[in-house]
Amino acid sequence: MNQQLRVIEACFIKELRVWRRNPRKLVLVILLPLMFFVAFTMLMGGVYYGSGVDTALVVEEQSPGLYTNGLIEILGQYDDIPPRLNPIPMDAQTADALFQSGDILLVITIPDGFENALVTNATTSIHIQVANIHEDLTKNLRMPVIRKLDIFYQTYLLNDSLVDFDIETMRPFSPPRLAYMAWTITVYSIVFGAIFAAGSAMTQEFEQKTMDELTLSNQPPQYIYLGKMLSAVVISYIAPPLLFLLSYLMFGVWPSGNFLVFLLLTFLLALFCSGIGIILGAMLRNSVFTVPIAALTGIFYWIVGGGIAPLEIIGAPFGAFNEYLPISNVYRSLIRMFIDGNYEWLLVDLGIIGVFAVVFVIISPAIAYRAAQVNYGQKLQHMRSRRQRT
């Protein structure tokens, strides 16, 4: 075997051994994307699960009949589309007290005379009190009431409901949003894992004071760093299987598409990110700082790349700025593949991430080698002390 390949292989194996010996660090690579998934699931999954939004239902109607009971029944019916309502009958005073203290967010009042108005073809109204503490929350509280009233019109006021609607979906099944988020968090975990693992492989040399030994080992540092990059690529693949499995267990659905395409796109992404990671590690010299930088970079691209919702598909254009950012490109192709197995942009995105990956494989070891020669922290301190002296 060629000497350079031997150096890469030896460094690669050594790094993997270091990871095996350090389970705390390895847990971080798995735990951070998992915690991220759990936090966002709790944040955004609220409207999908549970018994529904607790809603105070105040029936002031003294002689409820067909219409009043019909409306009460519709309000309590299970709804395919969340948020669902969980009406809790109570008197007006209790409802108002709970609403004022913020313990209940929605109050629906059916006034006295409601039944009579509908029987005699007169007009009436229902009153809703909404805790408008946040725009999106307000939307989610109002919309189910509008939906229920619409259903009431279509069921009980046939003479007045002249218009109804049909929904034609593009595909027979709508993937759950939370499963979608789990799939995209796999890409996040690769970005985070690769940057953190590569950065950490560099910083440990500074922390354990073995960097000089590496430099004096008479082996080309570029190949040593390349070995570190490849080990980071392998480490970055630890979390995705867990996330896919978790999303399957929780939501019963796998993403669409070809596994090899996923591997190919993410391999190039991981190479690119590990290139960034070793440069970061060489500059920061401290593994603690690489974690927040890797995590924040990952979160930023997860959001702007369409991790929460498929941006391009919901009408947000994939602008010229995103077009040349390789992480967004990988998100674009993977999201399209995950949702409906569409490979329309695959060649373009593969080309862009491929170019970045190759360029970073070439330049990152060289840049990291140069950066490792300069102690930026010390330089900053020198500058500061010089300024203090003057």
Add this chain to the structure above:
Amino acid sequence: MLREIAAVVKKDLKQAKRDPLFVGPSLIIPLVFLLVTFVMWTSVGGGESFACGLVVMDTSPEAEDMANIIENMVSTTNYTWFSIERYDLPTAEELYQSSSLISYILIPDGFGDNITSGQNATVVMYINNSNDDIVKNYVHRLEAAVLLFNQGAVYPEFDQSAAPISIEESYSNTATPSNLSYMAAVSILLSFMTCALASQAMLTATEFETGAILDTLSSPTPRIALILGRTLAAIPRSFAASLISAPLICFSMNVFPTGNALILFGILILTILALAPIGELIGMRIRKREQALLAGVLFVVIGFVAGGGMAPISLSPAEIRGVVGLLPTTHSLILWARVFFLDTTLGLITSSAVLVATWLVMSAVVAHQMKKEVERS
């Protein structure tokens, strides 16, 4: 005892002055969060207008009324409706099939004739159901448009008074805070929480690194005075950090508190009391300055996101709320978001009690930890 507490406070503040790095995370983290959520709420859609196509195949006045409702209906709270563009059918179909248009509404030919002849007329929505949340949001909006038409509430008045059943709405706040305003408000608290917890963790770990903690713990000062002094020192430290972050966030996002300033101040004090002992505990367990800082920041960020930092958790199932309710950060957020936008004293007792209880329990845990530390040394 009071003198000893004052001495500990003085010592901790002096230490913070010598090592001003503690301000860094409390400035960087809220600003990065604000940037990320700004991108999220402005690009993902959130509560903003939902892009949708409209194809009107019928030329009747009824079809035009329906189209006008779809195009012009605006929420009474904020702009949470469709952002509509009219197309002819082949263009809409082409854009839809190529995923350039997520949805379009078709008002078919014969729509008006059906209505005038007393039959049902149907509006059709074609939707790219890439996930169930998209379907939910689009269907809700179409339902609202159909209900308005059936109520006779047409453009431009949208008057529901002649409808068999209209909806009268009233709100708890005079204005609905936008998603971004909410984020800006809670970002101030995030800055505060980061400083209270992470800086305490960092300072304690620094004392372990330098060995100074052993002198402090072995001194005759009662442990209660030590804990109280260290917790109280976190108050001016956290306020010092928010003197920079709070005006920066308020003025850049144009968001200012409407609630009672004294109550807001009280919430911040309770937050520090609950979080500083947790920071102390993290610092004591980890003992390495940078790792303690990282752990503190992770604790705050995760607590912030899970506890409703990006959106209120009020719609989550009770079980989930119960779990995140164990975190003091959740209760700080509940109190802060409530009083920041609403001048009220109602509904604050439970969360305040949880924060006080957290302070007492965590202080007891820290005291126990200190005792163990002295025994070990």
